[in-house]
Amino acid sequence: MSAAVPTEAFRVTGGVNKVRFRADSGFTVMTARIRNAEGEDPDATVIGVMPPLEAGDTFSADVLMEEHREYGYQYRVLNLVLEAQPADLSEAGIAAYLEARVGGVGKVLAGRIAGTFGAATFDILESDPDRLLQVPGVTASTLHKMTSSWSQQGLERRLLAGLQGLGLSITQAQRAVKHFGEAALERLTADLFTLTEVEGIGFLTADKLWQAQGGALDDPRRLTAAAVYALQQAAQQGGHSYLPRARAEKGVVHYTRVTPAQARLAVETAVELGRLSDDTPPLLDTEDALHDPSRIYLPPTLRAEKKLASLIRTLIATPPAGDEWIVPKGAAKGLSAEQAGVLDLLGEHRLVVLTGGPGTGKSTTTRAVADLAEQLGLEVGLCAPTGKAARRLGEVTGRAASTIHRLLGYGPAGFRHNHLEPAPYDLLIVDEVSMCGDGLMLSLLAAVAPGARVLLVGDTDQLPPVDAGLPLHALTQTAPTVRLTQVYRQAAENPIIRAAHGLLHGQAPAWGDPRLNLTETEPDVGARRVALLVRDMGGPTQVQVLTPMRKGPLGVEMLNHHLQSLFNPGEGGVRIGDSHARPGDIVVQTKNDYTNEVFNGTVGTVLKADGSRLTVDFDGNIVELAGAELFNLQLGYALTVHRAQGSEWRTVLGVLHEAHMPMLSRNLVYTALTRARDRFYAVGSATAWQRAAGRQREERCTALLERIRGR
Numbered sequence: 001m002s003a004a005v006p007t008e009a010f011r012v013t014g015g016v017n018k019v020r021f022r023a024d025s026g027f028t029v030m031t032a033r034i035r036n037a038e039g040e041d042p043d044a045t046v047i048g049v050m051p052p053l054e055a056g057d058t059f060s061a062d063v064l065m066e067e068h069r070e071y072g073y074q075y076r077v078l079n080l081v082l083e084a085q086p087a088d089l090s091e092a093g094i095a096a097y098l099e100a101r102v103g104g105v106g107k108v109l110a111g112r113i114a115g116t117f118g119a120a121t122f123d124i125l126e127s128d129p130d131r132l133l134q135v136p137g138v139t140a141s142t143l144h145k146m147t148s149s150w151s152q153q154g155l156e157r158r159l160l161a162g163l164q165g166l167g168l169s170i171t172q173a174q175r176a177v178k179h180f181g182e183a184a185l186e187r188l189t190a191d192l193f194t195l196t197e198v199e200g201i202g203f204l205t206a207d208k209l210w211q212a213q214g215g216a217l218d219d220p221r222r223l224t225a226a227a228v229y230a231l232q233q234a235a236q237q238g239g240h241s242y243l244p245r246a247r248a249e250k251g252v253v254h255y256t257r258v259t260p261a262q263a264r265l266a267v268e269t270a271v272e273l274g275r276l277s278d279d280t281p282p283l284l285d286t287e288d289a290l291h292d293p294s295r296i297y298l299p300p301t302l303r304a305e306k307k308l309a310s311l312i313r314t315l316i317a318t319p320p321a322g323d324e325w326i327v328p329k330g331a332a333k334g335l336s337a338e339q340a341g342v343l344d345l346l347g348e349h350r351l352v353v354l355t356g357g358p359g360t361g362k363s364t365t366t367r368a369v370a371d372l373a374e375q376l377g378l379e380v381g382l383c384a385p386t387g388k389a390a391r392r393l394g395e396v397t398g399r400a401a402s403t404i405h406r407l408l409g410y411g412p413a414g415f416r417h418n419h420l421e422p423a424p425y426d427l428l429i430v431d432e433v434s435m436c437g438d439g440l441m442l443s444l445l446a447a448v449a450p451g452a453r454v455l456l457v458g459d460t461d462q463l464p465p466v467d468a469g470l471p472l473h474a475l476t477q478t479a480p481t482v483r484l485t486q487v488y489r490q491a492a493e494n495p496i497i498r499a500a501h502g503l504l505h506g507q508a509p510a511w512g513d514p515r516l517n518l519t520e521t522e523p524d525v526g527a528r529r530v531a532l533l534v535r536d537m538g539g540p541t542q543v544q545v546l547t548p549m550r551k552g553p554l555g556v557e558m559l560n561h562h563l564q565s566l567f568n569p570g571e572g573g574v575r576i577g578d579s580h581a582r583p584g585d586i587v588v589q590t591k592n593d594y595t596n597e598v599f600n601g602t603v604g605t606v607l608k609a610d611g612s613r614l615t616v617d618f619d620g621n622i623v624e625l626a627g628a629e630l631f632n633l634q635l636g637y638a639l640t641v642h643r644a645q646g647s648e649w650r651t652v653l654g655v656l657h658e659a660h661m662p663m664l665s666r667n668l669v670y671t672a673l674t675r676a677r678d679r680f681y682a683v684g685s686a687t688a689w690q691r692a693a694g695r696q697r698e699e700r701c702t703a704l705l706e707r708i709r710g711r
């Protein structure tokens with residue numbers, strides 16, 4: 001290879017000397033003899049994502065030369081295609097290859113076959129395998145094993161090579177083979193956009209491959225896939241269960257830059273092909289023709305919405321099991337009439353909803369319901385959408401509580417408990433239900449045992465669920481519901497609670513109370529200012545910083561950078577999701593980890609950092625994390641408001657500025673504010689709060705309410 005390190009990728013052919021390391025992801029470190037017109041490197045270190053390969057395999061690849069600070073020069077594979085023949089055609093090389101790659105052949109037999117046929121071995125195996133029966137020890141069954149394993153490998157090689165010929169990377173090719181099996185190549189040749197069915201490969205990736213291949217921009221396969229993608233994005237970005245036809249078409253134009261006429265055709269074609277469903281209700285004469293009544297769904301979403309509506313209707317219409325629900329006099333002790341109403345409603349109804357703002361007594365009521373149910377000898381299951389909320393529910397009710405997923409026995413095959421094997425409880429109590437989308441609500445209600453009761457508790461004014469739908473809203477308008485309005489004494493004195501209830505009426509908080517104040521700052525100096533304020537407030541263990549966004553001058557990443565530099569300066573540390581963690585750092589768990597019992601949103605302190613292991617104290621739960629677990633951690637001095645849901649702290653410093661405008665809504669600032677128990681300190685601009693208070697979030701396209709009402 002030439003002396004200077006070429007900056008451009010170049011093509012080489014080569015033969016594998018030794019595979020040193022291979023991860024599940026396909027990332028491989030190997031040594032190989034590689035060559036091209038410029039020369040040969042007999043023992044090059046080659047790294048990157050590659051198909052399964054063994055010593056002796058031959059390949060062609062595009063590689064980039066790079067200099068590693070410890071290992072020196074090495075070649076990074078950009079794309080590698082395996083050849084069907086091994087490289088080393090010496091007798092020993094062939095024997096080694098046969099032994100490693102061909103089923104049914106041990107060391108001795110491999111040596112005999114290589115000795116008998118030499119370099120012709122593979123051609124014979126490929127095209128005239130019966131001749132191998134001449135070799136002593138090769139029986140008919142051995143031969144069968146050899147030929148089937150060889151053809152299977154050959155098939156996989158041809159598949160991977162063919163998919164890479166379509167422009168797929170080796171990772172994408174392997175995932176496509178895993179998903180589609182042997183049909184991968186013909187499926188993707190027929191319609192490359194079928195690739196979007198593969199987990200983690202979206203329309204934009206498939207479209208890039210399509211355009212790289214010179215695919216026509218107005219090809220119906222591309223436009224149909226774009227129409228489906230528009231609905232998927234609407235669900236992920238906006239929580240919509242459907243889109244009016246016109247908005248679906250606009251989505252297609254947005255993602256494909258085709259004309260509105262083509263976009264209209266795209267949606268029509270997608271509906272004709274059953275890739276989308278048109279569930280437009282018959283136009284009631286009362287409806288004004290102005291608003292667009294059409295409803296375009298992803299088929300699974302439509303089925304789920306219909307199923308959820310029918311489950312809710314059944315729960316509302318059927319009586320609870322037996323007559324064991326008697327409310328003794330003392331049960332309502334300490335409860336207001338509103339709160340006691342919940343106990344009575346559960347006497348005659350299977351499904352009851354309890355909602356209200358902060359400090360209105362939801363948790364107190366929940367505890368009373370659980371107490372009564374247990375006195376009546378009922379089995380009570382307590383759960384909540386997130387680990388944090390479940391822990392809080394457990395603390396408040398003094399009982400074991402878990403996430404909904406855990407309670408329903410969620411595993412790789414989905415939920416264990418469902419309509420076939422209901423969850424074994426007479427009463428299910430679910431807290432923080434505002435965080436449940438239609439999907440999770442469906443799984444939950446589908447697992448309710450016949451005759452069993454459900455109490456759903458939540459605050460409809462919190463942030464809407466990340467997933468599509470707004471089931472709690474529909475439920476409060478159809479199921480028996482108690483809406484607690486009275487804010488209790490100590491709660492009412494708290495200016496935060498007052499400000500939260502004011503926000504619900506569109507009023508921005510009245511700043512100036514020591515427990516509720518605001519400091520104006522400009523974005524470019526804001527993060528530094530926040531760090532100094534946190535110091536004045538006693539440091540990061542005394543105050544939790546929240547902000548709407550991850551990016552930007554007032555985003556989580558910038559805030560964490562400044563807070564870590566001020567409170568835990570230094571170099572190095574163990575690499576975690578978005579930076580490096582050192583002893584003393586505050587970190588946050590970003591995914592539920594059932595093994596270590598650490599849940600998304602839980603904040604902890606790093607006790608120890610050695611090599612690539614971290615010991616973290618998550619309020620008393622001390623765990624050691626390493627490997628991939630480290631990528632479920634981020635610095636936690638500052639969190640996004642979304643991540644803070646279900647948690648609360650004594651003091652919160654909420655960063656809010658017009659720069660966050662796209663995210664600002666009443667529910668977002670309401671959620672931020674109600675994370676603070678004793679003191680909320682706003683930093684940013686009062687204007688941002690005024691604007692946010694006046695912005696109801698965009699209505700979600702969901703027809704659950706109409707369906708429950710039977711329309």
Ligand SMILES: Nc1ncnc2c1ncn2[C@@H]1O[C@H](COP(=O)(O)OP(=O)(O)OP(=O)(O)O)[C@@H](O)[C@H]1O
Pocket residue numbers: 334335336339356357358359360361362363364365488489490491
């Ligand atoms: N009927 C009542 N009479 C007097 N005080 C009450 C009553 N119900 C609740 N409280 C008190 O009001 C405060 C708030 O109650 P609770 O925590 O149940 O409200 P919450 O709606 O769960 O609040 P959050 O949503 O913030 O958790 C508590 O201190 C509680 O003891």
